[in-house]
Amino acid sequence: DQQVKQNSPSLSVQEGRISILNCDYTNSMFDYFLWYxxxxxxGPTFLISISSIKDKNEDGRFTVFLNKSAxxxxxxxxxxxxxxxxxxxxxxxRNYGGSQGNLIFGKGTKLSVKP
Amino acid sequence: xxxxxxxxxxxxxxxxxxVTLRCHQTENHRYMYWYRQDPGHGLRLIHYSYGVKDTxxxxxxxxxxxxxxxxxxxxxxxxxxxxxxxxVYFCAISxxxxxxxxxxxxxxxxx
Numbered sequence: 229d230q231q232v233k234q235n236s237p238s239l240s241v242q243e244g245r246i247s248i249l250n251c252d253y254t255n256s257m258f259d260y261f262l263w264y265x266x267x268x269x270x271g272p273t274f275l276i277s278i279s280s281i282k283d284k285n286e287d288g289r290f291t292v293f294l295n296k297s298a299x300x301x302x303x304x305x306x307x308x309x310x311x312x313x314x315x316x317x318x319x320x321x322r323n324y325g326g327s328q329g330n331l332i333f334g335k336g337t338k339l340s341v342k343p
Numbered sequence: 344x345x346x347x348x349x350x351x352x353x354x355x356x357x358x359x360x361x362v363t364l365r366c367h368q369t370e371n372h373r374y375m376y377w378y379r380q381d382p383g384h385g386l387r388l389i390h391y392s393y394g395v396k397d398t399x400x401x402x403x404x405x406x407x408x409x410x411x412x413x414x415x416x417x418x419x420x421x422x423x424x425x426x427x428x429x430x431v432y433f434c435a436i437s438x439x440x441x442x443x444x445x446x447x448x449x450x451x452x453x454x
Contacts, residue, residue, distance in 0.1 A: 262442055264445075269447075269448070272433070273445070317386065329391065329442075330401070331386075331443065333387070335385040
């Protein structure tokens with residue numbers, strides 16, 4: 229069973245507009261969530277994270293929202309740029325602190341930002 | 344990227360042969376991980392290490408073994424490679440309370 233779900237395999241957005249990537253999870257024990265960005269032939273790169281004690285975390289053009297009651301999080305990119313075109317992975321872990329790399333990943337959403 | 348190196352970057356091997364992938368870090372991080380990425384599955388944890396000689400299984404550990412004799416090196420071994428182990432393998436490292444940082448990946452093809 230998938231514990232972390234990214235139901236949209238792909239998303240296409242116009243440059244300058246907002247990109248919203250969604251992620252749902254089923255395990256209520258998850259208390260720390262991360263987004264990674266991946267370009268072809270490269271390793272995933274950490275983008276932004278949020279702990280379950282918060283409902284929003286912002287870093288420049290990237291904002292992650294967490295709705296614990298719905299077990300849903302989303303990544304907003306504003307404004308979207310062509311260089312944001314990549315695969316975005318949502319990931320989750322239990323027990324904030326300690327080992328941050330023991331993660332459960334979603335399948336990813338491929339974002340295409342068109343000029 | 345600086346700090347973590349995977350070798351080899353590409354490998355083709357025959358079914359039934361042993362294969363060892365190496366992950367080397369220069370960050371002195373305690374935690375190291377091996378993931379595999381396959382189409383339709385995202386990334387899945389194979390094994391991880393929380394210190395020298397301290398390792399544990401991840402989500403998809405069958406057919407794989409690991410060793411960590413030094414802080415900087417984490418080896419992933421396929422004792423007898425199978426076609427189902429054709430994948431892209433990523434090593435990651437993390438310090439306590441810090442997000443995992445991934446290597447560039449090793450593309451392994453088992454024919």
